[in-house]
Amino acid sequence: MPARIAAIVFNEVPPDAPPDERDILDQVSLVENTLPELGYQSVRLPVGLDLAAFLSRLQHIGPDVIVNLTESICNRGELLFLPAAVMEAYHFTFTGSPADALFLTTSKPLAKKWMMLNGIATPSWYPASENLSLDPFRTYAAKPAREDGSAGFDEDCVFSGKDFPGFCKKYREKLPSYFVEEFLPGREFNVSLLAGQDAPEMLPVAEMIYEDFPEGKPKILGYTAKWEEDSFEYRHTVRRFVPSDVEPELTARLYEICLQCWQIFGLQGYARIDFRLDAQGIPNVLEINANPCITPGAGFYSACEQAGYSFREVLDRIIACSLRH
Structure with a gap:
């Protein structure tokens, strides 16, 4: 054969x-x-x-x-x-998500509109414009509207409202491709999902820990923290998995939101959803990644390892999902 x-x-x-x-x-x-x-x-x-x-x-x-x-x-x-x-x-x-889901999730502002229409909490956001008036006492993050892997996003993209004109001056040429999001102060999590026979399996919850970051240094998973291996940010940004029995209510709420996102965005195969908690401890979705990186050390692969799956098992399930659809 x-x-x-x-x-x-x-x-x-x-x-x-x-x-x-x-x-x-x-x-x-x-x-x-x-x-x-x-x-x-x-x-x-x-x-x-x-x-x-x-x-x-x-x-x-x-x-x-x-x-x-x-x-x-x-x-x-x-x-x-x-x-x-x-x-x-x-x-x-x-394999993976269909074209509509990829289009929706790649456009971050469009994805946030879709989340809000479906009652999913996500940080407030605005189109990046030099005419934008921000609260001078709040902190914001300017993010590329249609890029993954933290391309174009680093600590100089986090600023107080009063410093927004300085960001505009530095990034004037790129400004149309950015949006401005309120920066939430709480803990940061990501949850990976893997297709099952009838519903996606929520893999162990990962928390991003920013170890020994100096006072005032933005705690973000930016380009430097992801890709520049000799940097302070890369070496001091650590992923730790949260046992479901340690924080059961938080874990259950994150899983509930993940399932809702899987359904309303039409995700398939596998995905990763990133969260931050707001000042009240409410999980807000930062981003839905319909085609997350699958290499060892990346969030999705690490979550599969934590769940006890080999990559062979993971790829088999992803392919099986595509054959069912």
Whole structure:
């Protein structure tokens, strides 16, 4: 019996790409090395703006399933839904969330509007504009509206309302691509979800701990903390898992919100949802990541490890979900 074919779809990576872009190649290798254990022969298929060529190659390969790892197109995060849209239109079976879910969650302001319409707490936000008037006594964060991996987000993007004009001056050219969000002071969590037979499984809750951060230094998981391994931020930002029996009410509430997000955004396969608590201890959703990084050390992979799953088991469940849909 011939081996089944799995195409691994991922964004093209230029030779001089920074670490956050090159990380996709590690994800591809991980999947490529695991697929034979599941009975698949794999074919790499990078994708760029030439979607006609991408479709032609797909039709030539005729895969039994496609593992979709796309994080951007030409380093533009807002375009990551395009391969999924093509694959849906031509009835290919692929892993992860559908194009609509990828489009909704990649546009952070649009996702926040959708959350608010469905009664999910999320920090207040505003379009970034030099005419924006902010409360001088509150703290805010300016974030790229359509990027993942903390690209374009670091501690200089956190400021008091009175200092917003200084941010505008520094980031004037990029300002249209940002939005401004109220910065919440509470604890930060992320929860990974993995498809099950009938409903997603909520994996162990992870809390981000900012160890020995000096007074006044923003406690954020920015680009430096994620990617610059020699930095203070990278070395002092630690993930710790919260046992469900230690804080059962908090864990139950986070899981309840995660399930609601999975349903209203139409997520599939796997996802990660990031939270911060507000001053009253209420969980607010910061971001929904419909295609989180799956390499070792990343939040999703670490949560799977904490739950006792091998990557083989995880990939098998993700593929099985795509075949059911």
